[in-house]
Amino acid sequence: MYGGGLYLNGQLITDLVIPDGVTELGDYVFQGCSSFTSISIPDSVTSIGVRTFAVCGGITEIVIPDSVTSIGDGAFNGCTSLVKINLPGGVTSIEDSAFMYCYALEEVAMEGAVTSIGDDAFSQCSSLTEIAFSADVLYIGERAFQDCTRLASISIPDRATRIGARAFYRCESLTSFTIPDGVTRIEYNTFQDCTSLASVTIPNSVTSIGSAAFARCTSLTAVAIPDSVVRIEESAFSGCENCIQTEGGVSYVDDWVIDCDRAVTTVSLRGDTAGLADSAFDVCWLLTEVSLPEGMKSIGDAAFSGCSSLASIVIPSSVTRIGEQAFDGCRSLIEITIPESVTFIGAGAFSDCVRLTDVVFEDPEGWFLASEADDTSGPDLSGRSLSDSETAARFLKDPYVDYCWKRS
Numbered sequence: 001m002y003g004g005g006l007y008l009n010g011q012l013i014t015d016l017v018i019p020d021g022v023t024e025l026g027d028y029v030f031q032g033c034s035s036f037t038s039i040s041i042p043d044s045v046t047s048i049g050v051r052t053f054a055v056c057g058g059i060t061e062i063v064i065p066d067s068v069t070s071i072g073d074g075a076f077n078g079c080t081s082l083v084k085i086n087l088p089g090g091v092t093s094i095e096d097s098a099f100m101y102c103y104a105l106e107e108v109a110m111e112g113a114v115t116s117i118g119d120d121a122f123s124q125c126s127s128l129t130e131i132a133f134s135a136d137v138l139y140i141g142e143r144a145f146q147d148c149t150r151l152a153s154i155s156i157p158d159r160a161t162r163i164g165a166r167a168f169y170r171c172e173s174l175t176s177f178t179i180p181d182g183v184t185r186i187e188y189n190t191f192q193d194c195t196s197l198a199s200v201t202i203p204n205s206v207t208s209i210g211s212a213a214f215a216r217c218t219s220l221t222a223v224a225i226p227d228s229v230v231r232i233e234e235s236a237f238s239g240c241e242n243c244i245q246t247e248g249g250v251s252y253v254d255d256w257v258i259d260c261d262r263a264v265t266t267v268s269l270r271g272d273t274a275g276l277a278d279s280a281f282d283v284c285w286l287l288t289e290v291s292l293p294e295g296m297k298s299i300g301d302a303a304f305s306g307c308s309s310l311a312s313i314v315i316p317s318s319v320t321r322i323g324e325q326a327f328d329g330c331r332s333l334i335e336i337t338i339p340e341s342v343t344f345i346g347a348g349a350f351s352d353c354v355r356l357t358d359v360v361f362e363d364p365e366g367w368f369l370a371s372e373a374d375d376t377s378g379p380d381l382s383g384r385s386l387s388d389s390e391t392a393a394r395f396l397k398d399p400y401v402d403y404c405w406k407r408s
Contacts (some may be wrong), residue, residue: 014058020044025052027072034058043067050076057081060104064088066111068219073097073118076107080104083127087111094121096141103127110134116143119164129173133157141169142187149173152196156180165189172196175219181205186213188233195219204228209236211278225254225274230298230321232256232277248399260284269293276303278323285309292316301346308332317341322349324373324404331355331375333390338362345405346373350396359392369403381405 014035018025020042020190027049030036034057036196041048050072053059057080064071069090074097076082080101089112096118099105105125114134119141122128128145130153137157142164143146145151152173156163160180165187168174174194178201179186188210191197197358198219202209208231214220216239223243237244237253245252247270249261255274260267260281267281268291275298283306290304294316301323306312311332314375315322317339324346327333335358338345352354361367365384381400386392396405 014038016040016090018045023047025049027051028054031055038062041068042202047068048072050074051246053169054078061085062090066090071095071098074100077101083107085109089113092116092136094118096120097123104135106203115139117141119143120146123147130154130192133161138182140164140168145171147171158182159334160390163187163190166192168194169375170194176200179206186210188212189215191217193217202226202229207231210234211235212223212238215239223254225256227274229256230275231300231323232258232275233301234278236277252366254340257281262286264288267291269296271295274298276300279305282306283351292319297321299323301325302328305329312336314341315339320344322346324348324349328352334358335360343407344373345396349405350393351401354395356393356397359387359396360389361386361392364392365405367405368408369400370406371403373404374404375404376402378406 003207012035015038016036017040019133023044023046025048028051030119031051031054036056037058039062046067047070052075052156053076053080054074059079060081061084066088068088071187071336073095076099077097078101080103083104086109093116097120100120100123102125104127108131113136115136116139123143128148129150135157139159140163143166146166146169150170151171158180161182166189169189170193172195173273174200175196181203182393184207185207186209189212191214194213195218197217199290204226207228211233212235214237220240225402249258249264255272256275257280262284263288266289271293273293273296279302283300286309287307295318296316297398298321302325304323305328308331309361310330318339321344325348328349329352331354333353333356340362365383367381370377
């Protein structure tokens with residue numbers, strides 16, 4: 001191999017014919033052979049290795065025989081002229097970066113039971129307009145279709161359980177999307193900068209929406225957030241001006257508060273408010289009074305962080321979650337009641353609440369300390385201790401301020 005070309009007896013090879021009997025195409029074996037325009041793979045081959053044909057920029061089409069069951073990471077990464085690819089029935093996963101930077105790729109045919117699409121699998125495939133998945137797909141990796149700027153239509157099977165972060169980042173032509181019923185979380189930046197996205201369907205299986213998940217989806221006019229959602233992270237809908245409603249200085253997406261005017265002093269939230277997104281009222285230094293409606297279920301991470309003038313607040317008996325650093329730096333807060341409905345208090349929820357001396361737990365029993373939010377067990381907190389409001393306030397600020405508090 002010399003200068004991106006493979007030579008045999010001094011002759012530059014442009015049409016590669018792999019002999020019958022070969023069973024494996026090894027890692028990196030043809031990487032950078034930019035002189036190839038066509039490749040013939042025999043039925044004897046069962047596996048294509050890591051980056052086997054990476055940066056073979058002259059290949060326009062390749063037929064993968066049905067005998068192939070394994071295609072390695074980055075196998076066709078950087079095949080910038082590849083227009084069409086078939087994935088035979090024996091292939092069950094598309095590995096990481098398999099077709100990344102295949103700028104000319106227009107058509108992908110999946111014949112078999114593909115169950116997973118790896119990280120960056122089709123990232124930067126800017127000519128891809130649509131793709132039909134196998135009904136068996138369970139997992140779509142991070143950045144799997146990032147910068148597929150012409151991708152206008154995509155249907156994810158109902159069996160899918162996870163869509164990775166940035167999976168459709170900057171898919172500028174995508175107009176609608178239905179999230180499968182098995183997905184429980186919309187990861188961060190999943191649809192960021194999908195500027196043509198006009199509708200999205202979120203199922204009742206989803207419990208959280210990640211940061212900047214729909215940021216700058218400027219064509220999005222309405223989003224129905226299901227009752228199953230208990231957390232919306234910071235900037236999830238930043239720049240989605242057409243689906244944000246503002247009332248009394250408070251910004252809503254559907255029935256969730258996502259932001260506010262930092263100059264507000266008093267706030268009375270809508271009666272249908274379901275929750276406060278992360279950082280919804282953070283650094284509202286002038287906020288002295290806020291009315292939270294019954295029926296609200298969640299106070300997000302850092303929701304009131306830095307609200308140094310907030311002296312009192314009543315948490316509705318419907319709230320189940322108080323996020324991390326929810327009241328961090330509320331230096332005027334003196335007392336608060338934790339309703340019986342609350343089962344989670346995030347780490348640092350009341351850190352730097354220097355005047356907080358009175359915390360009443362309506363149900364002081366069953367609380368334990370968790371190092372991580374997902375932990376299901378940890379050191380128990382004495383119900384007797386938490387029955388004393390001064391002790392409860394001290395425990396929340398120090399020494400247990402860095403733990404998540406959970407109630408079984």
